[in-house]
Amino acid sequence: MQTHILGYPRIGSNRELKKACEQYWTGKIDVNGLLETGKTIKNKHWKLQQEAGIDLIPCNDFSFYDQVLDMTLTLGAIPERYREIAARKHETDLYFAMARGFQKESMDITAMEMTKWFDTNYHYIVPEFQKDQEFSLFSEKIIEEFTDAKEAGIRAKPVMIGPVTYLLLGKEKEEGFDKLDLADKLLPVYLQILKELENQGAEYIQFDEPFLALDLSEKAKETYQWVYAEIRKHFPDLKLILATYFEGLNDNLTLASSLSADVLHIDLVRCPEQLDDVLQAVPETLSLSLGIVDGRNIWKNDFGKSLNFIEKTIQKIGSERVLIAPSCSLLHIPADLDAENNEEILSGEIRQWMAFAKQKVNEIVTLSKLASGDTDENTQQQFDDNRRAIEKRRISTLIHNHDVKDRVEVTTEEDAKRSSPFKARKRSQQDILQLPLFPTTTIGSFPQTKEVRNWRSKFKKGELNADEYDALLKQETERTIRWQEDIGIDVLVHGEFERNDMVEYFGEQLAGFAFTQNGWVQSYGSRCVKPPVIYGDVHRPAPMTVYWSEYAQSLTKKWVKGMLTGPVTILQWSFVRDDQPRSLTCKQIALAIRDEVTDLEKAGIRIIQIDEPAIREGLPLRTSEWQNYLKWAIEAFRISASGVEDATQIHTHMCYSEFNDIIQNIADMDADVITIECSRSQMELLNAFADFKYPNEIGPGVYDIHSPRVPPKEEMMELLKKAQAVIPAEQLWVNPDCGLKTRHWEETEKALIAMVAASKEMSKVPAL
The missing domain is CATH 3.20.20.210 (TIM Barrel)
Known part of the structure; x- marks a missing residue:
C-alpha cells in the first residue's frame, strides 16, 4: 500500500x-x-x-x-x-x-x-x-x-x-x-x-x-x-x-x-x-x-x-x-x-x-x-x-453540560419568530431611527493598525494592565466614532478594536470553546485565521459585547450598531466537535447569541447586526440535502435574532454568495436589513433579490475591501444606479462589501469619504 x-x-x-x-x-x-x-x-x-x-x-x-x-x-x-x-x-x-x-x-x-x-x-x-x-x-x-x-x-x-x-x-x-x-x-x-x-x-x-x-x-x-x-x-x-x-x-x-x-x-x-x-x-x-x-x-x-x-x-x-x-x-x-x-x-x-x-x-x-x-x-x-x-x-466530563442540553430541548418554534411582520417593524424602526434615503454604514470593523495589534500583544503578555489596555481601546474607539461623524456616515460602528477575529472573539467568551496559539489557516491570499475549536456544549457565561457597544453609543447622538457574529458562521468557521450533529451544536450557539442580542437591546442599542457570511457556504454540495441544512441553519439565525422588540432593527451580512438558488431561504431569515458583497460582480448578485422582489432592506456593497484599490465616487454611483434600477431606493443602504479590519486607514478614509459623497448624490438622482 x-x-x-x-x-x-x-x-x-x-x-x-x-x-x-x-x-x-x-x-x-x-x-x-x-x-x-x-x-x-x-x-x-x-x-x-x-x-x-x-x-x-x-x-x-x-x-x-x-x-x-x-x-x-x-x-x-x-x-x-x-x-x-x-x-x-x-x-x-x-x-x-x-x-x-x-x-x-x-x-x-x-x-x-x-x-x-x-x-x-x-x-x-x-x-x-x-x-x-x-x-x-x-x-x-x-x-x-x-x-x-x-x-x-x-x-x-x-x-x-x-x-x-x-x-x-x-x-x-x-x-x-x-x-x-x-x-x-x-x-x-x-x-x-x-x-x-x-x-x-x-x-x-x-x-x-x-x-x-x-x-x-x-x-x-x-x-x-x-x-x-x-x-x-x-x-x-x-x-x-x-x-x-x-x-x-x-x-x-x-x-x-x-x-x-x-x-x-x-x-x-x-x-x-x-x-x-x-x-x-x-x-x-x-x-x-x-x-x-x-x-x-x-x-x-x-x-x-x-x-x-x-x-x-x-x-x-x-x-x-x-x-x-x-x-x-x-x-x-x-x-x-x-x-x-x-x-x-x-x-x-x-x-x-x-x-x-x-x-x-x-x-x-x-x-x-x-x-x-x-x-x-x-x-x-x-x-x-x-x-x-x-x-x-x-x-470526558469537559464535553457535556446538562443545563445547555435541557435548554435546547425546550426551545419552540415561537422562539424563532419576530412578534410582527417586517412592514410593521419597519414603521416602528423608522419612527425611532429617522434614517435618510440611501443611509450609509459600514460592515463593522475598522483598520486594525500595527499599534492596535501591539496593544493586544502587550496586554496578553502582561506588559499592559487591563485599565491601560482599556484606555487605549477607548481612545481608538472615540477617534473612530468622531471620524465617522465628521464625514457624515449615518449609522456608525465602534470599530471592533478589542476583537482579534470575528469568530475567535466570541469563542473566547463562550463555554465549550478551546483555542490554539498557532493554529493558523489560510482564508485568502495573506489573510489567515485561527479558528476556535468547539469541543463541548456551548453557552454564554456573561455578556460579550455590551460594554463596548454602550461605550460607543455614549459618545454620539447618532445610532451605533451592535456587532455580533451569527451562529451558523461561528459554527462554519470553527473546528466543530464531531460527536453530535452540527445542527445541535448550532442551536446551542444560537441561544447564546440570543442572550447577547437581548442584553444589547436592554442597553439601548437599537440596531444590531448579526453577521452570517457563511450560510451559503455551509450548503451541502448535493442539492438533495439542501433543505435539511437550510431548515436548521435559518432556524438558528432566527432564534438568535427574534428575542427583540419590533423597533429594534436586525441587520445581517453575507459575502461572496450566489443567492439565486436560496433566495427564499434568505428571505425566511427575516432580517430587517441584509448587506451583501456586490462590487466585484458589478451588482450581478443583486438580480436574485430583484427577481424575487425581496421585501426587506438591502445594502449592496459598493466597493471591494479585499483590494487596496480606492474606487472613485463616480464608480460607486454607477453601482448604486445599477442597484436602484432593480431595487426601490427606499430599500437600499450604502456600504462597503465587508469589514475594513485588514485595510489601511489612508485607503479606508478615502474610500468612505467617496462612498458618503456617492450616497448624498444618489439621494438627488430621480428614480428610473
Missing part, C-alpha cells in the same frame, strides 16, 4: 508566507526575496513528508495566493484589462494584480472576482471566460516545481486542478456561450503541460476533480468523458490520480470509474457510506485512494474505525490496489500541533484529542503500517495511545 498527501498547508508553521507576501506588497523585500521564502517553505514541507515515510509527495500544491489563480496564469487565461501589466511588469506583479487589483503608475485596474472554495472558508479567484477565449502556456510553475522537487530528492506527484473542474469554477463574462464549450481550446494546454512533466520524469499526476462529487449536467458528464479519453490517448503510461472530495460520488460513480484513471481518490470522512458502492463498481484496472484521515478538521483519527475501512477494501481488491490518504488537501487545517505548548491557552486534555497537518501525515503512515502488518513496538504503541485518547475524549 502506498501513502500520499493531496496537498499541504502553504502558509508555513509561523505564517512565513503571509509575512513575505505583505513585505513584498509594501516594497520591503524584492521579488527574489519573496521567491526564496516560497522555495524554503516548499523544501521544508517536502522533506517533512519524505522523512515521515509518505510515498507520493505533492508538488504544485504551494501557491503565493491561490491555486485556482495559479492555474489561470499557467493557462494564459488573463483578462484583457491586465494586458498592460503583463507587458510592463514581472509575472509576479501581474499575478498579484489579478488577485488584488492595481492602482498606481497611471493604471487603475480592478481585481478578479473572489468566492468560496466549495463549502470551505477558503476563497479562490474566479476564472473569467470570454466566448472567444484562448489558452496558452503562460506560466511554467507546475513544471518548475516538479524539477525543484526532483533536484531535492523528492518523489514528487504534480497536483493540478483538473480541466473540467477548472472550467466549472469559472464564470462566463459575456452571454451566448457555455464555459464547457471551451474544453477543446483548453485541453491542448493541459496536454502540453503533461508532456513537459512526462519528459521531466513524472510518474504520477494528480488531477483534482471535486465536481465529480456534485450534481452534474449531462453536458458536464460528456465533457469529462471526452477530456479524460483524450488525456489517456496521448499519455498511456502516466499514472493518473483522479481526486474527488468533500462529498460522495453517488450517481457519478459509474462516470468517475470509467475515466481511464489509474487511481480514484474518495472522501470517506464526508461520505463513509459510499465505500461499499465504490468497491462494487471499480474495474480491476482502477486502484483506490482511501481518504480516511480528516483534512477538514483537527480531531485525531480513530485508528480502529479507519482500519476497518482499509481491511474491507483490501479484502475486496487486494492491498496492491490501495492507497492511504487524507480526505482532501490539508490546506484547511493548521500546520503543526507541536507548536501548541502553552497549557494556559490549550489544555493538555483537549490537546491529546487533536492532530494538525504534520500529525495527520504521521497518522497516514501509521495506518498504512498497521494495515499491512508492518508493525514494530513503536507502531503498536502509537495504536494503543490512539485508542486511549479516543476513549478519554468520549467519556
Whole structure:
C-alpha cells in the first residue's frame, strides 16, 4: 500500500508566507526575496513528508495566493484589462494584480472576482471566460516545481486542478456561450503541460476533480468523458490520480470509474457510506485512494474505525490496489500541533484529542503500517495511545453540560419568530431611527493598525494592565466614532478594536470553546485565521459585547450598531466537535447569541447586526440535502435574532454568495436589513433579490475591501444606479462589501469619504 498527501498547508508553521507576501506588497523585500521564502517553505514541507515515510509527495500544491489563480496564469487565461501589466511588469506583479487589483503608475485596474472554495472558508479567484477565449502556456510553475522537487530528492506527484473542474469554477463574462464549450481550446494546454512533466520524469499526476462529487449536467458528464479519453490517448503510461472530495460520488460513480484513471481518490470522512458502492463498481484496472484521515478538521483519527475501512477494501481488491490518504488537501487545517505548548491557552486534555497537518501525515503512515502488518513496538504503541485518547475524549466530563442540553430541548418554534411582520417593524424602526434615503454604514470593523495589534500583544503578555489596555481601546474607539461623524456616515460602528477575529472573539467568551496559539489557516491570499475549536456544549457565561457597544453609543447622538457574529458562521468557521450533529451544536450557539442580542437591546442599542457570511457556504454540495441544512441553519439565525422588540432593527451580512438558488431561504431569515458583497460582480448578485422582489432592506456593497484599490465616487454611483434600477431606493443602504479590519486607514478614509459623497448624490438622482 502506498501513502500520499493531496496537498499541504502553504502558509508555513509561523505564517512565513503571509509575512513575505505583505513585505513584498509594501516594497520591503524584492521579488527574489519573496521567491526564496516560497522555495524554503516548499523544501521544508517536502522533506517533512519524505522523512515521515509518505510515498507520493505533492508538488504544485504551494501557491503565493491561490491555486485556482495559479492555474489561470499557467493557462494564459488573463483578462484583457491586465494586458498592460503583463507587458510592463514581472509575472509576479501581474499575478498579484489579478488577485488584488492595481492602482498606481497611471493604471487603475480592478481585481478578479473572489468566492468560496466549495463549502470551505477558503476563497479562490474566479476564472473569467470570454466566448472567444484562448489558452496558452503562460506560466511554467507546475513544471518548475516538479524539477525543484526532483533536484531535492523528492518523489514528487504534480497536483493540478483538473480541466473540467477548472472550467466549472469559472464564470462566463459575456452571454451566448457555455464555459464547457471551451474544453477543446483548453485541453491542448493541459496536454502540453503533461508532456513537459512526462519528459521531466513524472510518474504520477494528480488531477483534482471535486465536481465529480456534485450534481452534474449531462453536458458536464460528456465533457469529462471526452477530456479524460483524450488525456489517456496521448499519455498511456502516466499514472493518473483522479481526486474527488468533500462529498460522495453517488450517481457519478459509474462516470468517475470509467475515466481511464489509474487511481480514484474518495472522501470517506464526508461520505463513509459510499465505500461499499465504490468497491462494487471499480474495474480491476482502477486502484483506490482511501481518504480516511480528516483534512477538514483537527480531531485525531480513530485508528480502529479507519482500519476497518482499509481491511474491507483490501479484502475486496487486494492491498496492491490501495492507497492511504487524507480526505482532501490539508490546506484547511493548521500546520503543526507541536507548536501548541502553552497549557494556559490549550489544555493538555483537549490537546491529546487533536492532530494538525504534520500529525495527520504521521497518522497516514501509521495506518498504512498497521494495515499491512508492518508493525514494530513503536507502531503498536502509537495504536494503543490512539485508542486511549479516543476513549478519554468520549467519556470526558469537559464535553457535556446538562443545563445547555435541557435548554435546547425546550426551545419552540415561537422562539424563532419576530412578534410582527417586517412592514410593521419597519414603521416602528423608522419612527425611532429617522434614517435618510440611501443611509450609509459600514460592515463593522475598522483598520486594525500595527499599534492596535501591539496593544493586544502587550496586554496578553502582561506588559499592559487591563485599565491601560482599556484606555487605549477607548481612545481608538472615540477617534473612530468622531471620524465617522465628521464625514457624515449615518449609522456608525465602534470599530471592533478589542476583537482579534470575528469568530475567535466570541469563542473566547463562550463555554465549550478551546483555542490554539498557532493554529493558523489560510482564508485568502495573506489573510489567515485561527479558528476556535468547539469541543463541548456551548453557552454564554456573561455578556460579550455590551460594554463596548454602550461605550460607543455614549459618545454620539447618532445610532451605533451592535456587532455580533451569527451562529451558523461561528459554527462554519470553527473546528466543530464531531460527536453530535452540527445542527445541535448550532442551536446551542444560537441561544447564546440570543442572550447577547437581548442584553444589547436592554442597553439601548437599537440596531444590531448579526453577521452570517457563511450560510451559503455551509450548503451541502448535493442539492438533495439542501433543505435539511437550510431548515436548521435559518432556524438558528432566527432564534438568535427574534428575542427583540419590533423597533429594534436586525441587520445581517453575507459575502461572496450566489443567492439565486436560496433566495427564499434568505428571505425566511427575516432580517430587517441584509448587506451583501456586490462590487466585484458589478451588482450581478443583486438580480436574485430583484427577481424575487425581496421585501426587506438591502445594502449592496459598493466597493471591494479585499483590494487596496480606492474606487472613485463616480464608480460607486454607477453601482448604486445599477442597484436602484432593480431595487426601490427606499430599500437600499450604502456600504462597503465587508469589514475594513485588514485595510489601511489612508485607503479606508478615502474610500468612505467617496462612498458618503456617492450616497448624498444618489439621494438627488430621480428614480428610473
